[in-house]
Amino acid sequence: MPLVVALLCIAAFFAVAVLAAALGQRRDPTTTVYAASLAISTVLLLTALAHLIAGGPTLSVRMPFGLPVLGAHFRLDALSAFFLIVIDLGGAVASLYALGYGRHEDAPMRVLPYYPAFLAAMNLVVLADDAFAFLLSWEFMSLSSWAIVISHHREPANVRAAYIYLLMACFGTLSLLLAFGLLAGANGSFAFASIRGAEHTAWASGLAIILVLIGAGSKAGLVPLHVWLPLAHPAAPSHASALLSGVMTKVGVYAFIRIVFDLIGSPSPWFGLVVLAIGGITAFLGVLYALMQHDLKRLLAYHTVENIGIIFIGLGLALAFRANGIYFAAALAFTGALFHVFNHSVFKSLLFFGAGAVLTATHERDMERLGGLIHRMPKTAIAFLIGCMAISALPPLNGFVSEWLTFQAILASPQLPQWGLKLTIPAVGALLALSAALAAACFVKAFGTTFLGRPRTPAAANAVEVDRFSLAAMFILAGLCVFAGILPGIVIDGLAPAVAQLVGGVMPKQSAMAWLTIVPVEQSRSSYNGLIIFVFMVSSGTLTALAIHRFATRATRRSDIWDCGFPLDAPQTQYTPSSFAQPIRRVFGTVVFRVHEVLDMPQPGDTRAGHFGVRVIDPVWRFGYGPLARGIGWLAKHFDRLQFLTIRSYLTLVFCALILLLVVVAAWR
Amino acid sequence: MAMIFGFLYELALQGVQMFIVVLIAPLVMGVTRKVRAHLLRRIGPPLLQPYFDIWKLMHKEAVLAHNASWIYRVAPYFVFAVTWVAAALIPTYASGLLFSWSADLIAIVALLGTARFSLALAGMDVGTAFGGLGSSREMMIASLAEPAMLLIVFTVALVAGTTQLSSIAALFSTAAVGLRVSLALALFAMMFVGIAENARIPIDNPATHLELTMVHEAMVLEYSGRHLAMIEAAAQVKLVLYFSLIICLFVPFGMATGERSLAAFAFAMAVYLAKLFVLAALLPVGETALAKMRVFRYPVFLGGAFAAGALAVFLLFVSRGF
Structure with missing residues (x-):
């Protein structure tokens, strides 16, 4: 019963998304969408909470869609119920917040249809019980959240953020796909129940854990795969930022727990x-x-x-x-x-x-x-x-x-x-x-x-x-x-x-x-x-306050700031975030970020303004992604030649590739 | 009836501990100042001067800046209350008190973090350069001292098999633990952390009048009247807290751990107070021998504490015998 309710709620989310897309051209559906999301999330939250507290049994259901031989399996166990609570608590509160905040959106239709779809996809991921349904919902979650990240698309920084997010999401899903491939084995049993029951060689499970660390870790934000988070999360509207940062990263954690702790067994x-x-x-x-x-x-x-x-x-x-x-x-x-x-x-x-x-x-x-x-x-x-x-x-x-x-x-x-x-x-x-x-x-x-x-x-x-x-x-x-x-x-x-x-x-x-x-x-x-x-x-x-008010004078006077006798009126004389962080930047940052402070002080008598700058080198971009991107560019440039060959050369290439693959297959057996 | 009486007895014992740390705190500070003055060939203020100072401050009008918010007004009381709770939970004269299990050593360290957090916010409330400077440096010192403190906690917990201060004190006051390299290293680290956390020389100078050398004092520069009295009292309680922690972890001998008669408690209390005043007299000996450090020398000082703590923990992970 709770599983059916949950799946119905997810269907309702999708219905809201479709309706918002269809009706949104005529009138502004902001309030309707968020109110509906709030209601559906609350139902899901209460269902999951009741299931977890009552210690309900593990429920599973097989739906007649998805891959022909496989179908689509869904399962509600204690772990899924806990993550459903996390997702739908976040979803419900974000929807409530958006009832007020969402009205300030300039182009609401760039967010509204994707918002319920995003919630639905996150819920589906934690309910999925076979690799196909899991990856499909996972990818759907990535895409719908990508659409929200790029909703303020007129700012170039946001477009770049969304591009990097999309790259990382594709890469992550690829890793998970390979991990499931390894775990499913040669027979291709993609249902989680059969993966769980199967014996995995140490070699396959080790490789799968590394792949899951990359795939789920890129969604959750493990260093050095975190680079998209600080770009994409601020780009989205704030209620969606809360979902991206507070909830979607947890779906990444869920994927890690589900695969490593549950499916692989005992690494x-x-x-x-x-x-x-x-x-x-x-x-x-x-x-x-x-x-x-x-x-x-x-x-x-x-x-x-x-x-x-x-x-x-x-x-x-x-x-x-x-x-x-x-x-x-x-x-x-x-x-x-x-x-x-x-x-x-x-x-x-x-x-x-x-x-x-x-x-x-x-x-x-x-x-x-x-x-x-x-x-x-x-x-x-x-x-x-x-x-x-x-x-x-x-x-x-x-x-x-x-x-x-x-x-x-x-x-x-x-x-x-x-x-x-x-x-x-x-x-x-x-x-x-x-x-x-x-x-x-x-x-x-x-x-x-x-x-x-x-x-x-x-x-x-x-x-x-x-x-x-x-x-x-x-x-x-x-x-x-x-x-x-x-x-x-x-x-x-x-x-x-x-x-x-x-x-x-x-x-x-x-x-x-x-x-x-x-x-x-x-x-x-x-x-x-x-x-x-x-x-x-x-x-x-x-007790302290009472004692003070009993024994001390209550005389209080409002006055100017004292500041050791030299109060300066300009608010610029306050400590700024950068100056607050300066001691820590000096202590830790010089090693990790090679922080370099540049002070440009004009000579006495010179009237130009002084200038103070801080240069921070992000080691992940400088030593990780920078060389990687350049390497890919270099490879692409050199592979570019293959695009302009004669038909004979192409046929030779195809033939060689075929031989190579056959050799690999022969060696594998 | 006997059960209710027993409960009230336990409650009274806990109450004595709770109030002794507050009532004794200004005196401990007075002893420290007096010894320091003597070492500097001065006569120094009377031993009871800190009590007079607090009383005087309480009867002065409190001056608030026009833009001071409620955080500025609440913070002194909050800081005092949290420091007091933390100090009251450290076994001073007896182990196994009524509420001794409600927070372990990690929680007590974290409670001090809560107090520091709110004081740092109060320093930034009015929006002056000095307040921000003090808060920023205080948080930097904390970010260096807190990991060192937690490594001390790890060391002690690995030796004792518990993070419960009451159990640690009961175990360490027997001869079963003996002299250990790891505990010596932890004591060394603890002294460094205590000096940094209590804003003593060489990290900070509580008597300074030169603004740019102040850390803690810069943060509370705007305070006056009863608010300042609370902050001073909190600082004094915090000093007692660190002394009590050193006593409880490293010299718990004489603490009432088994017998629950009044005579045993009275004896244990006398021993505790004696140890407290010895520590209070020892602190200025170190202080007068050193000069205050530059701000960016702190990482070296606290890094030493961190390294000592880390070494102690690694030794214990290698063998529980160290």
């Missing part, structure tokens, strides 16, 4: 090491990139890269523990990863909504031109602040809980027998700690320069608060950040069926613990109670 622990190392590097580089940005939405997109790294650290730990049969630690690491998937989808959507609100109010994304918005947009500021604190992993909010679980899993790692893992895991732990601290710095910068201080431009000085729908969407997510932070046990218990299904172990049942504490292994080992901490913070804060 060698060394793949855990690979995933861990990539995750650690991704987390660290992601946050360093984010610190260098001064475009608010691009900063958020780079932070997605960091958080994906954290999720993959958890997944890598889970792989390593599971392969060694240490199931309690595997469950701990996997729960941490899934919890972070949920958390990140919540606070990243919230932050993108906030960035969208700032964009609506000021038409600015550049933090160097904002400031002081807390006075003009007080409600947005509160929601955005909660998002910033949650993503910086500060207790008592939710981001801390998932990082805490990951740290606890790292502390279980001395039990692993492999030396390579033993030495890698503490290094990854240090990287994780470093990225958590840098994330806090980055969000002090983001919130401090956007909402605090004095407005740097008239646009920022004259901003107005956004509409009710946008505010409602932001406050729902902020509420979830607080809820999951102070009552994490409920979320952990909700994740338990998915964890049990994939790693074979579970964490102790959290709702049975006294005082709603979360206990990863046992009480004497480690425990954390968000609720008590929250109550303590509130009560000690109240």
Whole structure:
């Protein structure tokens, strides 16, 4: 029943998309489309939530379309149900936000038909139960999101972003296609049930994992495949940015979990090491990139890269523990990863909504031109602040809980027998700690320069608060950040069926613990109670405030800024995002980005303006994609000759190719 | 009846711990200043001067800039409250208190991060160059100190098999752990991190009056009156917190771990206070021997702490015997 409801909802999404495309020429269907998306997403969300909480059985259905011999298989298990919740929570809140935000769109028809189709495709990916349906929905998801990315097509930067996204998406799907080909074997059994049942050689499963890391990792944003995220996510309208960054990257994570944990079965622990190392590097580089940005939405997109790294650290730990049969630690690491998937989808959507609100109010994304918005947009500021604190992993909010679980899993790692893992895991732990601290710095910068201080431009000085729908969407997510932070046990218990299904172990049942504490292994080992901490913070804060108001004078005077006696009126004298990041840029950036600061100071007496510039070299473009693109160009130029041959030469070429292929086939057998 | 009485007894023990860290904090700061003054051949302020300062600040009018937002007004209370909660959760004189399990060492480090985050925002609220400078440098120092701190946490947790401070203290106060290379390295790193986090020389100078050398003080430059009193008190509690952490992790001997009689607790409290004042007297000895560093020398200083912590963790991953 839940599966049928889910599929019907997906069909409804498609119907909305078609109707929007058909009717949109006559009247503006903005409200209708978003209201319908909101309703359908809510139904899907509730269905999946009920299925997960009730511990419903695994359901599957075979539809009579798709490949003739295969059909189309769909399946709803605990893992799919969890990801359905993530997708449809994001979808529902984004639709609610878009009820207000979507009205500011200049050309609504460039977004409206693709939006429900995009939601439908993401839902289909997590329900698909054969390789064909999976890849088809995956590609549909890529294309519909591509259409949204290019909706503001008059800006050249967006066209370039969409082009790079399309390239990366094609490349990713190709990798997944090859991975499925390897896993399906010579008989071509593409249904997930038969892939799951089949024996895979170590060689095939190893190669498949690498291909999945490339295919799913390019969607999720693993370094060095992350390059499209910071270009494409800011290009889309903000509610779609939230979906791209908060939700679609999670579908990439889903693909990785589904194929590596579920379909391949039990790979060698060394793949855990690979995933861990990539995750650690991704987390660290992601946050360093984010610190260098001064475009608010691009900063958020780079932070997605960091958080994906954290999720993959958890997944890598889970792989390593599971392969060694240490199931309690595997469950701990996997729960941490899934919890972070949920958390990140919540606070990243919230932050993108906030960035969208700032964009609506000021038409600015550049933090160097904002400031002081807390006075003009007080409600947005509160929601955005909660998002910033949650993503910086500060207790008592939710981001801390998932990082805490990951740290606890790292502390279980001395039990692993492999030396390579033993030495890698503490290094990854240090990287994780470093990225958590840098994330806090980055969000002090983001919130401090956007909402605090004095407005740097008239646009920022004259901003107005956004509409009710946008505010409602932001406050729902902020509420979830607080809820999951102070009552994490409920979320952990909700994740338990998915964890049990994939790693074979579970964490102790959290709702049975006294005082709603979360206990990863046992009480004497480690425990954390968000609720008590929250109550303590509130009560000690109240006590302090009461004491101060009882014993201290309440005299307060408003005055000019003191600033050590030399207040300067120009708002340009404030710290900017670039100056805020300067110490960290000097400390870390000189190594990673070869940051070079150029100061051009005129001689005394010279009246020209001084100039200060920062040159940042992105190592991924400089040493990865740059040479790659040049290599492809060089190859294409030289292959160009083959285009102008005589018919005899062509026939010879065809003949040689045929012989070569026959030799390969003969050697293979 | 006995159960209710027992619960109230436990609650009172937790309450004593909660209030002792706040009440003793200005005195600890006073001892530090006095010893420092003596080392500099000065007489120095009276031991109780920090109490007088806070009392005086509370009765001065608070001056706010015209564009100060609610963050600026709430931050001092929030920072104080969060630091206080973190300090109250570290076992000082007894392990196994009523709420000792509600946060482990990782959570306490993160709570300090929450306090730092809000203070850094408050520094940026008015929109001055000094505030931004202070916030930016404070976050840079934190981004170097926090990973080092977590490696210390890893070291201790790997030796003890737990991140629960109460269990760690109970285990370390027995002779079972013995002298270990990894713990020595962790202590070394802990001292560096503590100096950086508490804005002491050579990272920062709490007594400076030259704006460009300030980090923490630049961030709170605009504060006055009761708000400044709260921030000063929070800084004092944070110093006690780090002293307590060093005591709890590295010299927990004398802590009441088993017997739950009043006499045992009183003895443990006396031992704790003695250790606290010894540490408070030792801090300025190091401070007077050093000069403040340039800002971009900090990575070397804190990198040393990080390297020591990393070495300790790697040693433990190689063998639990180190």
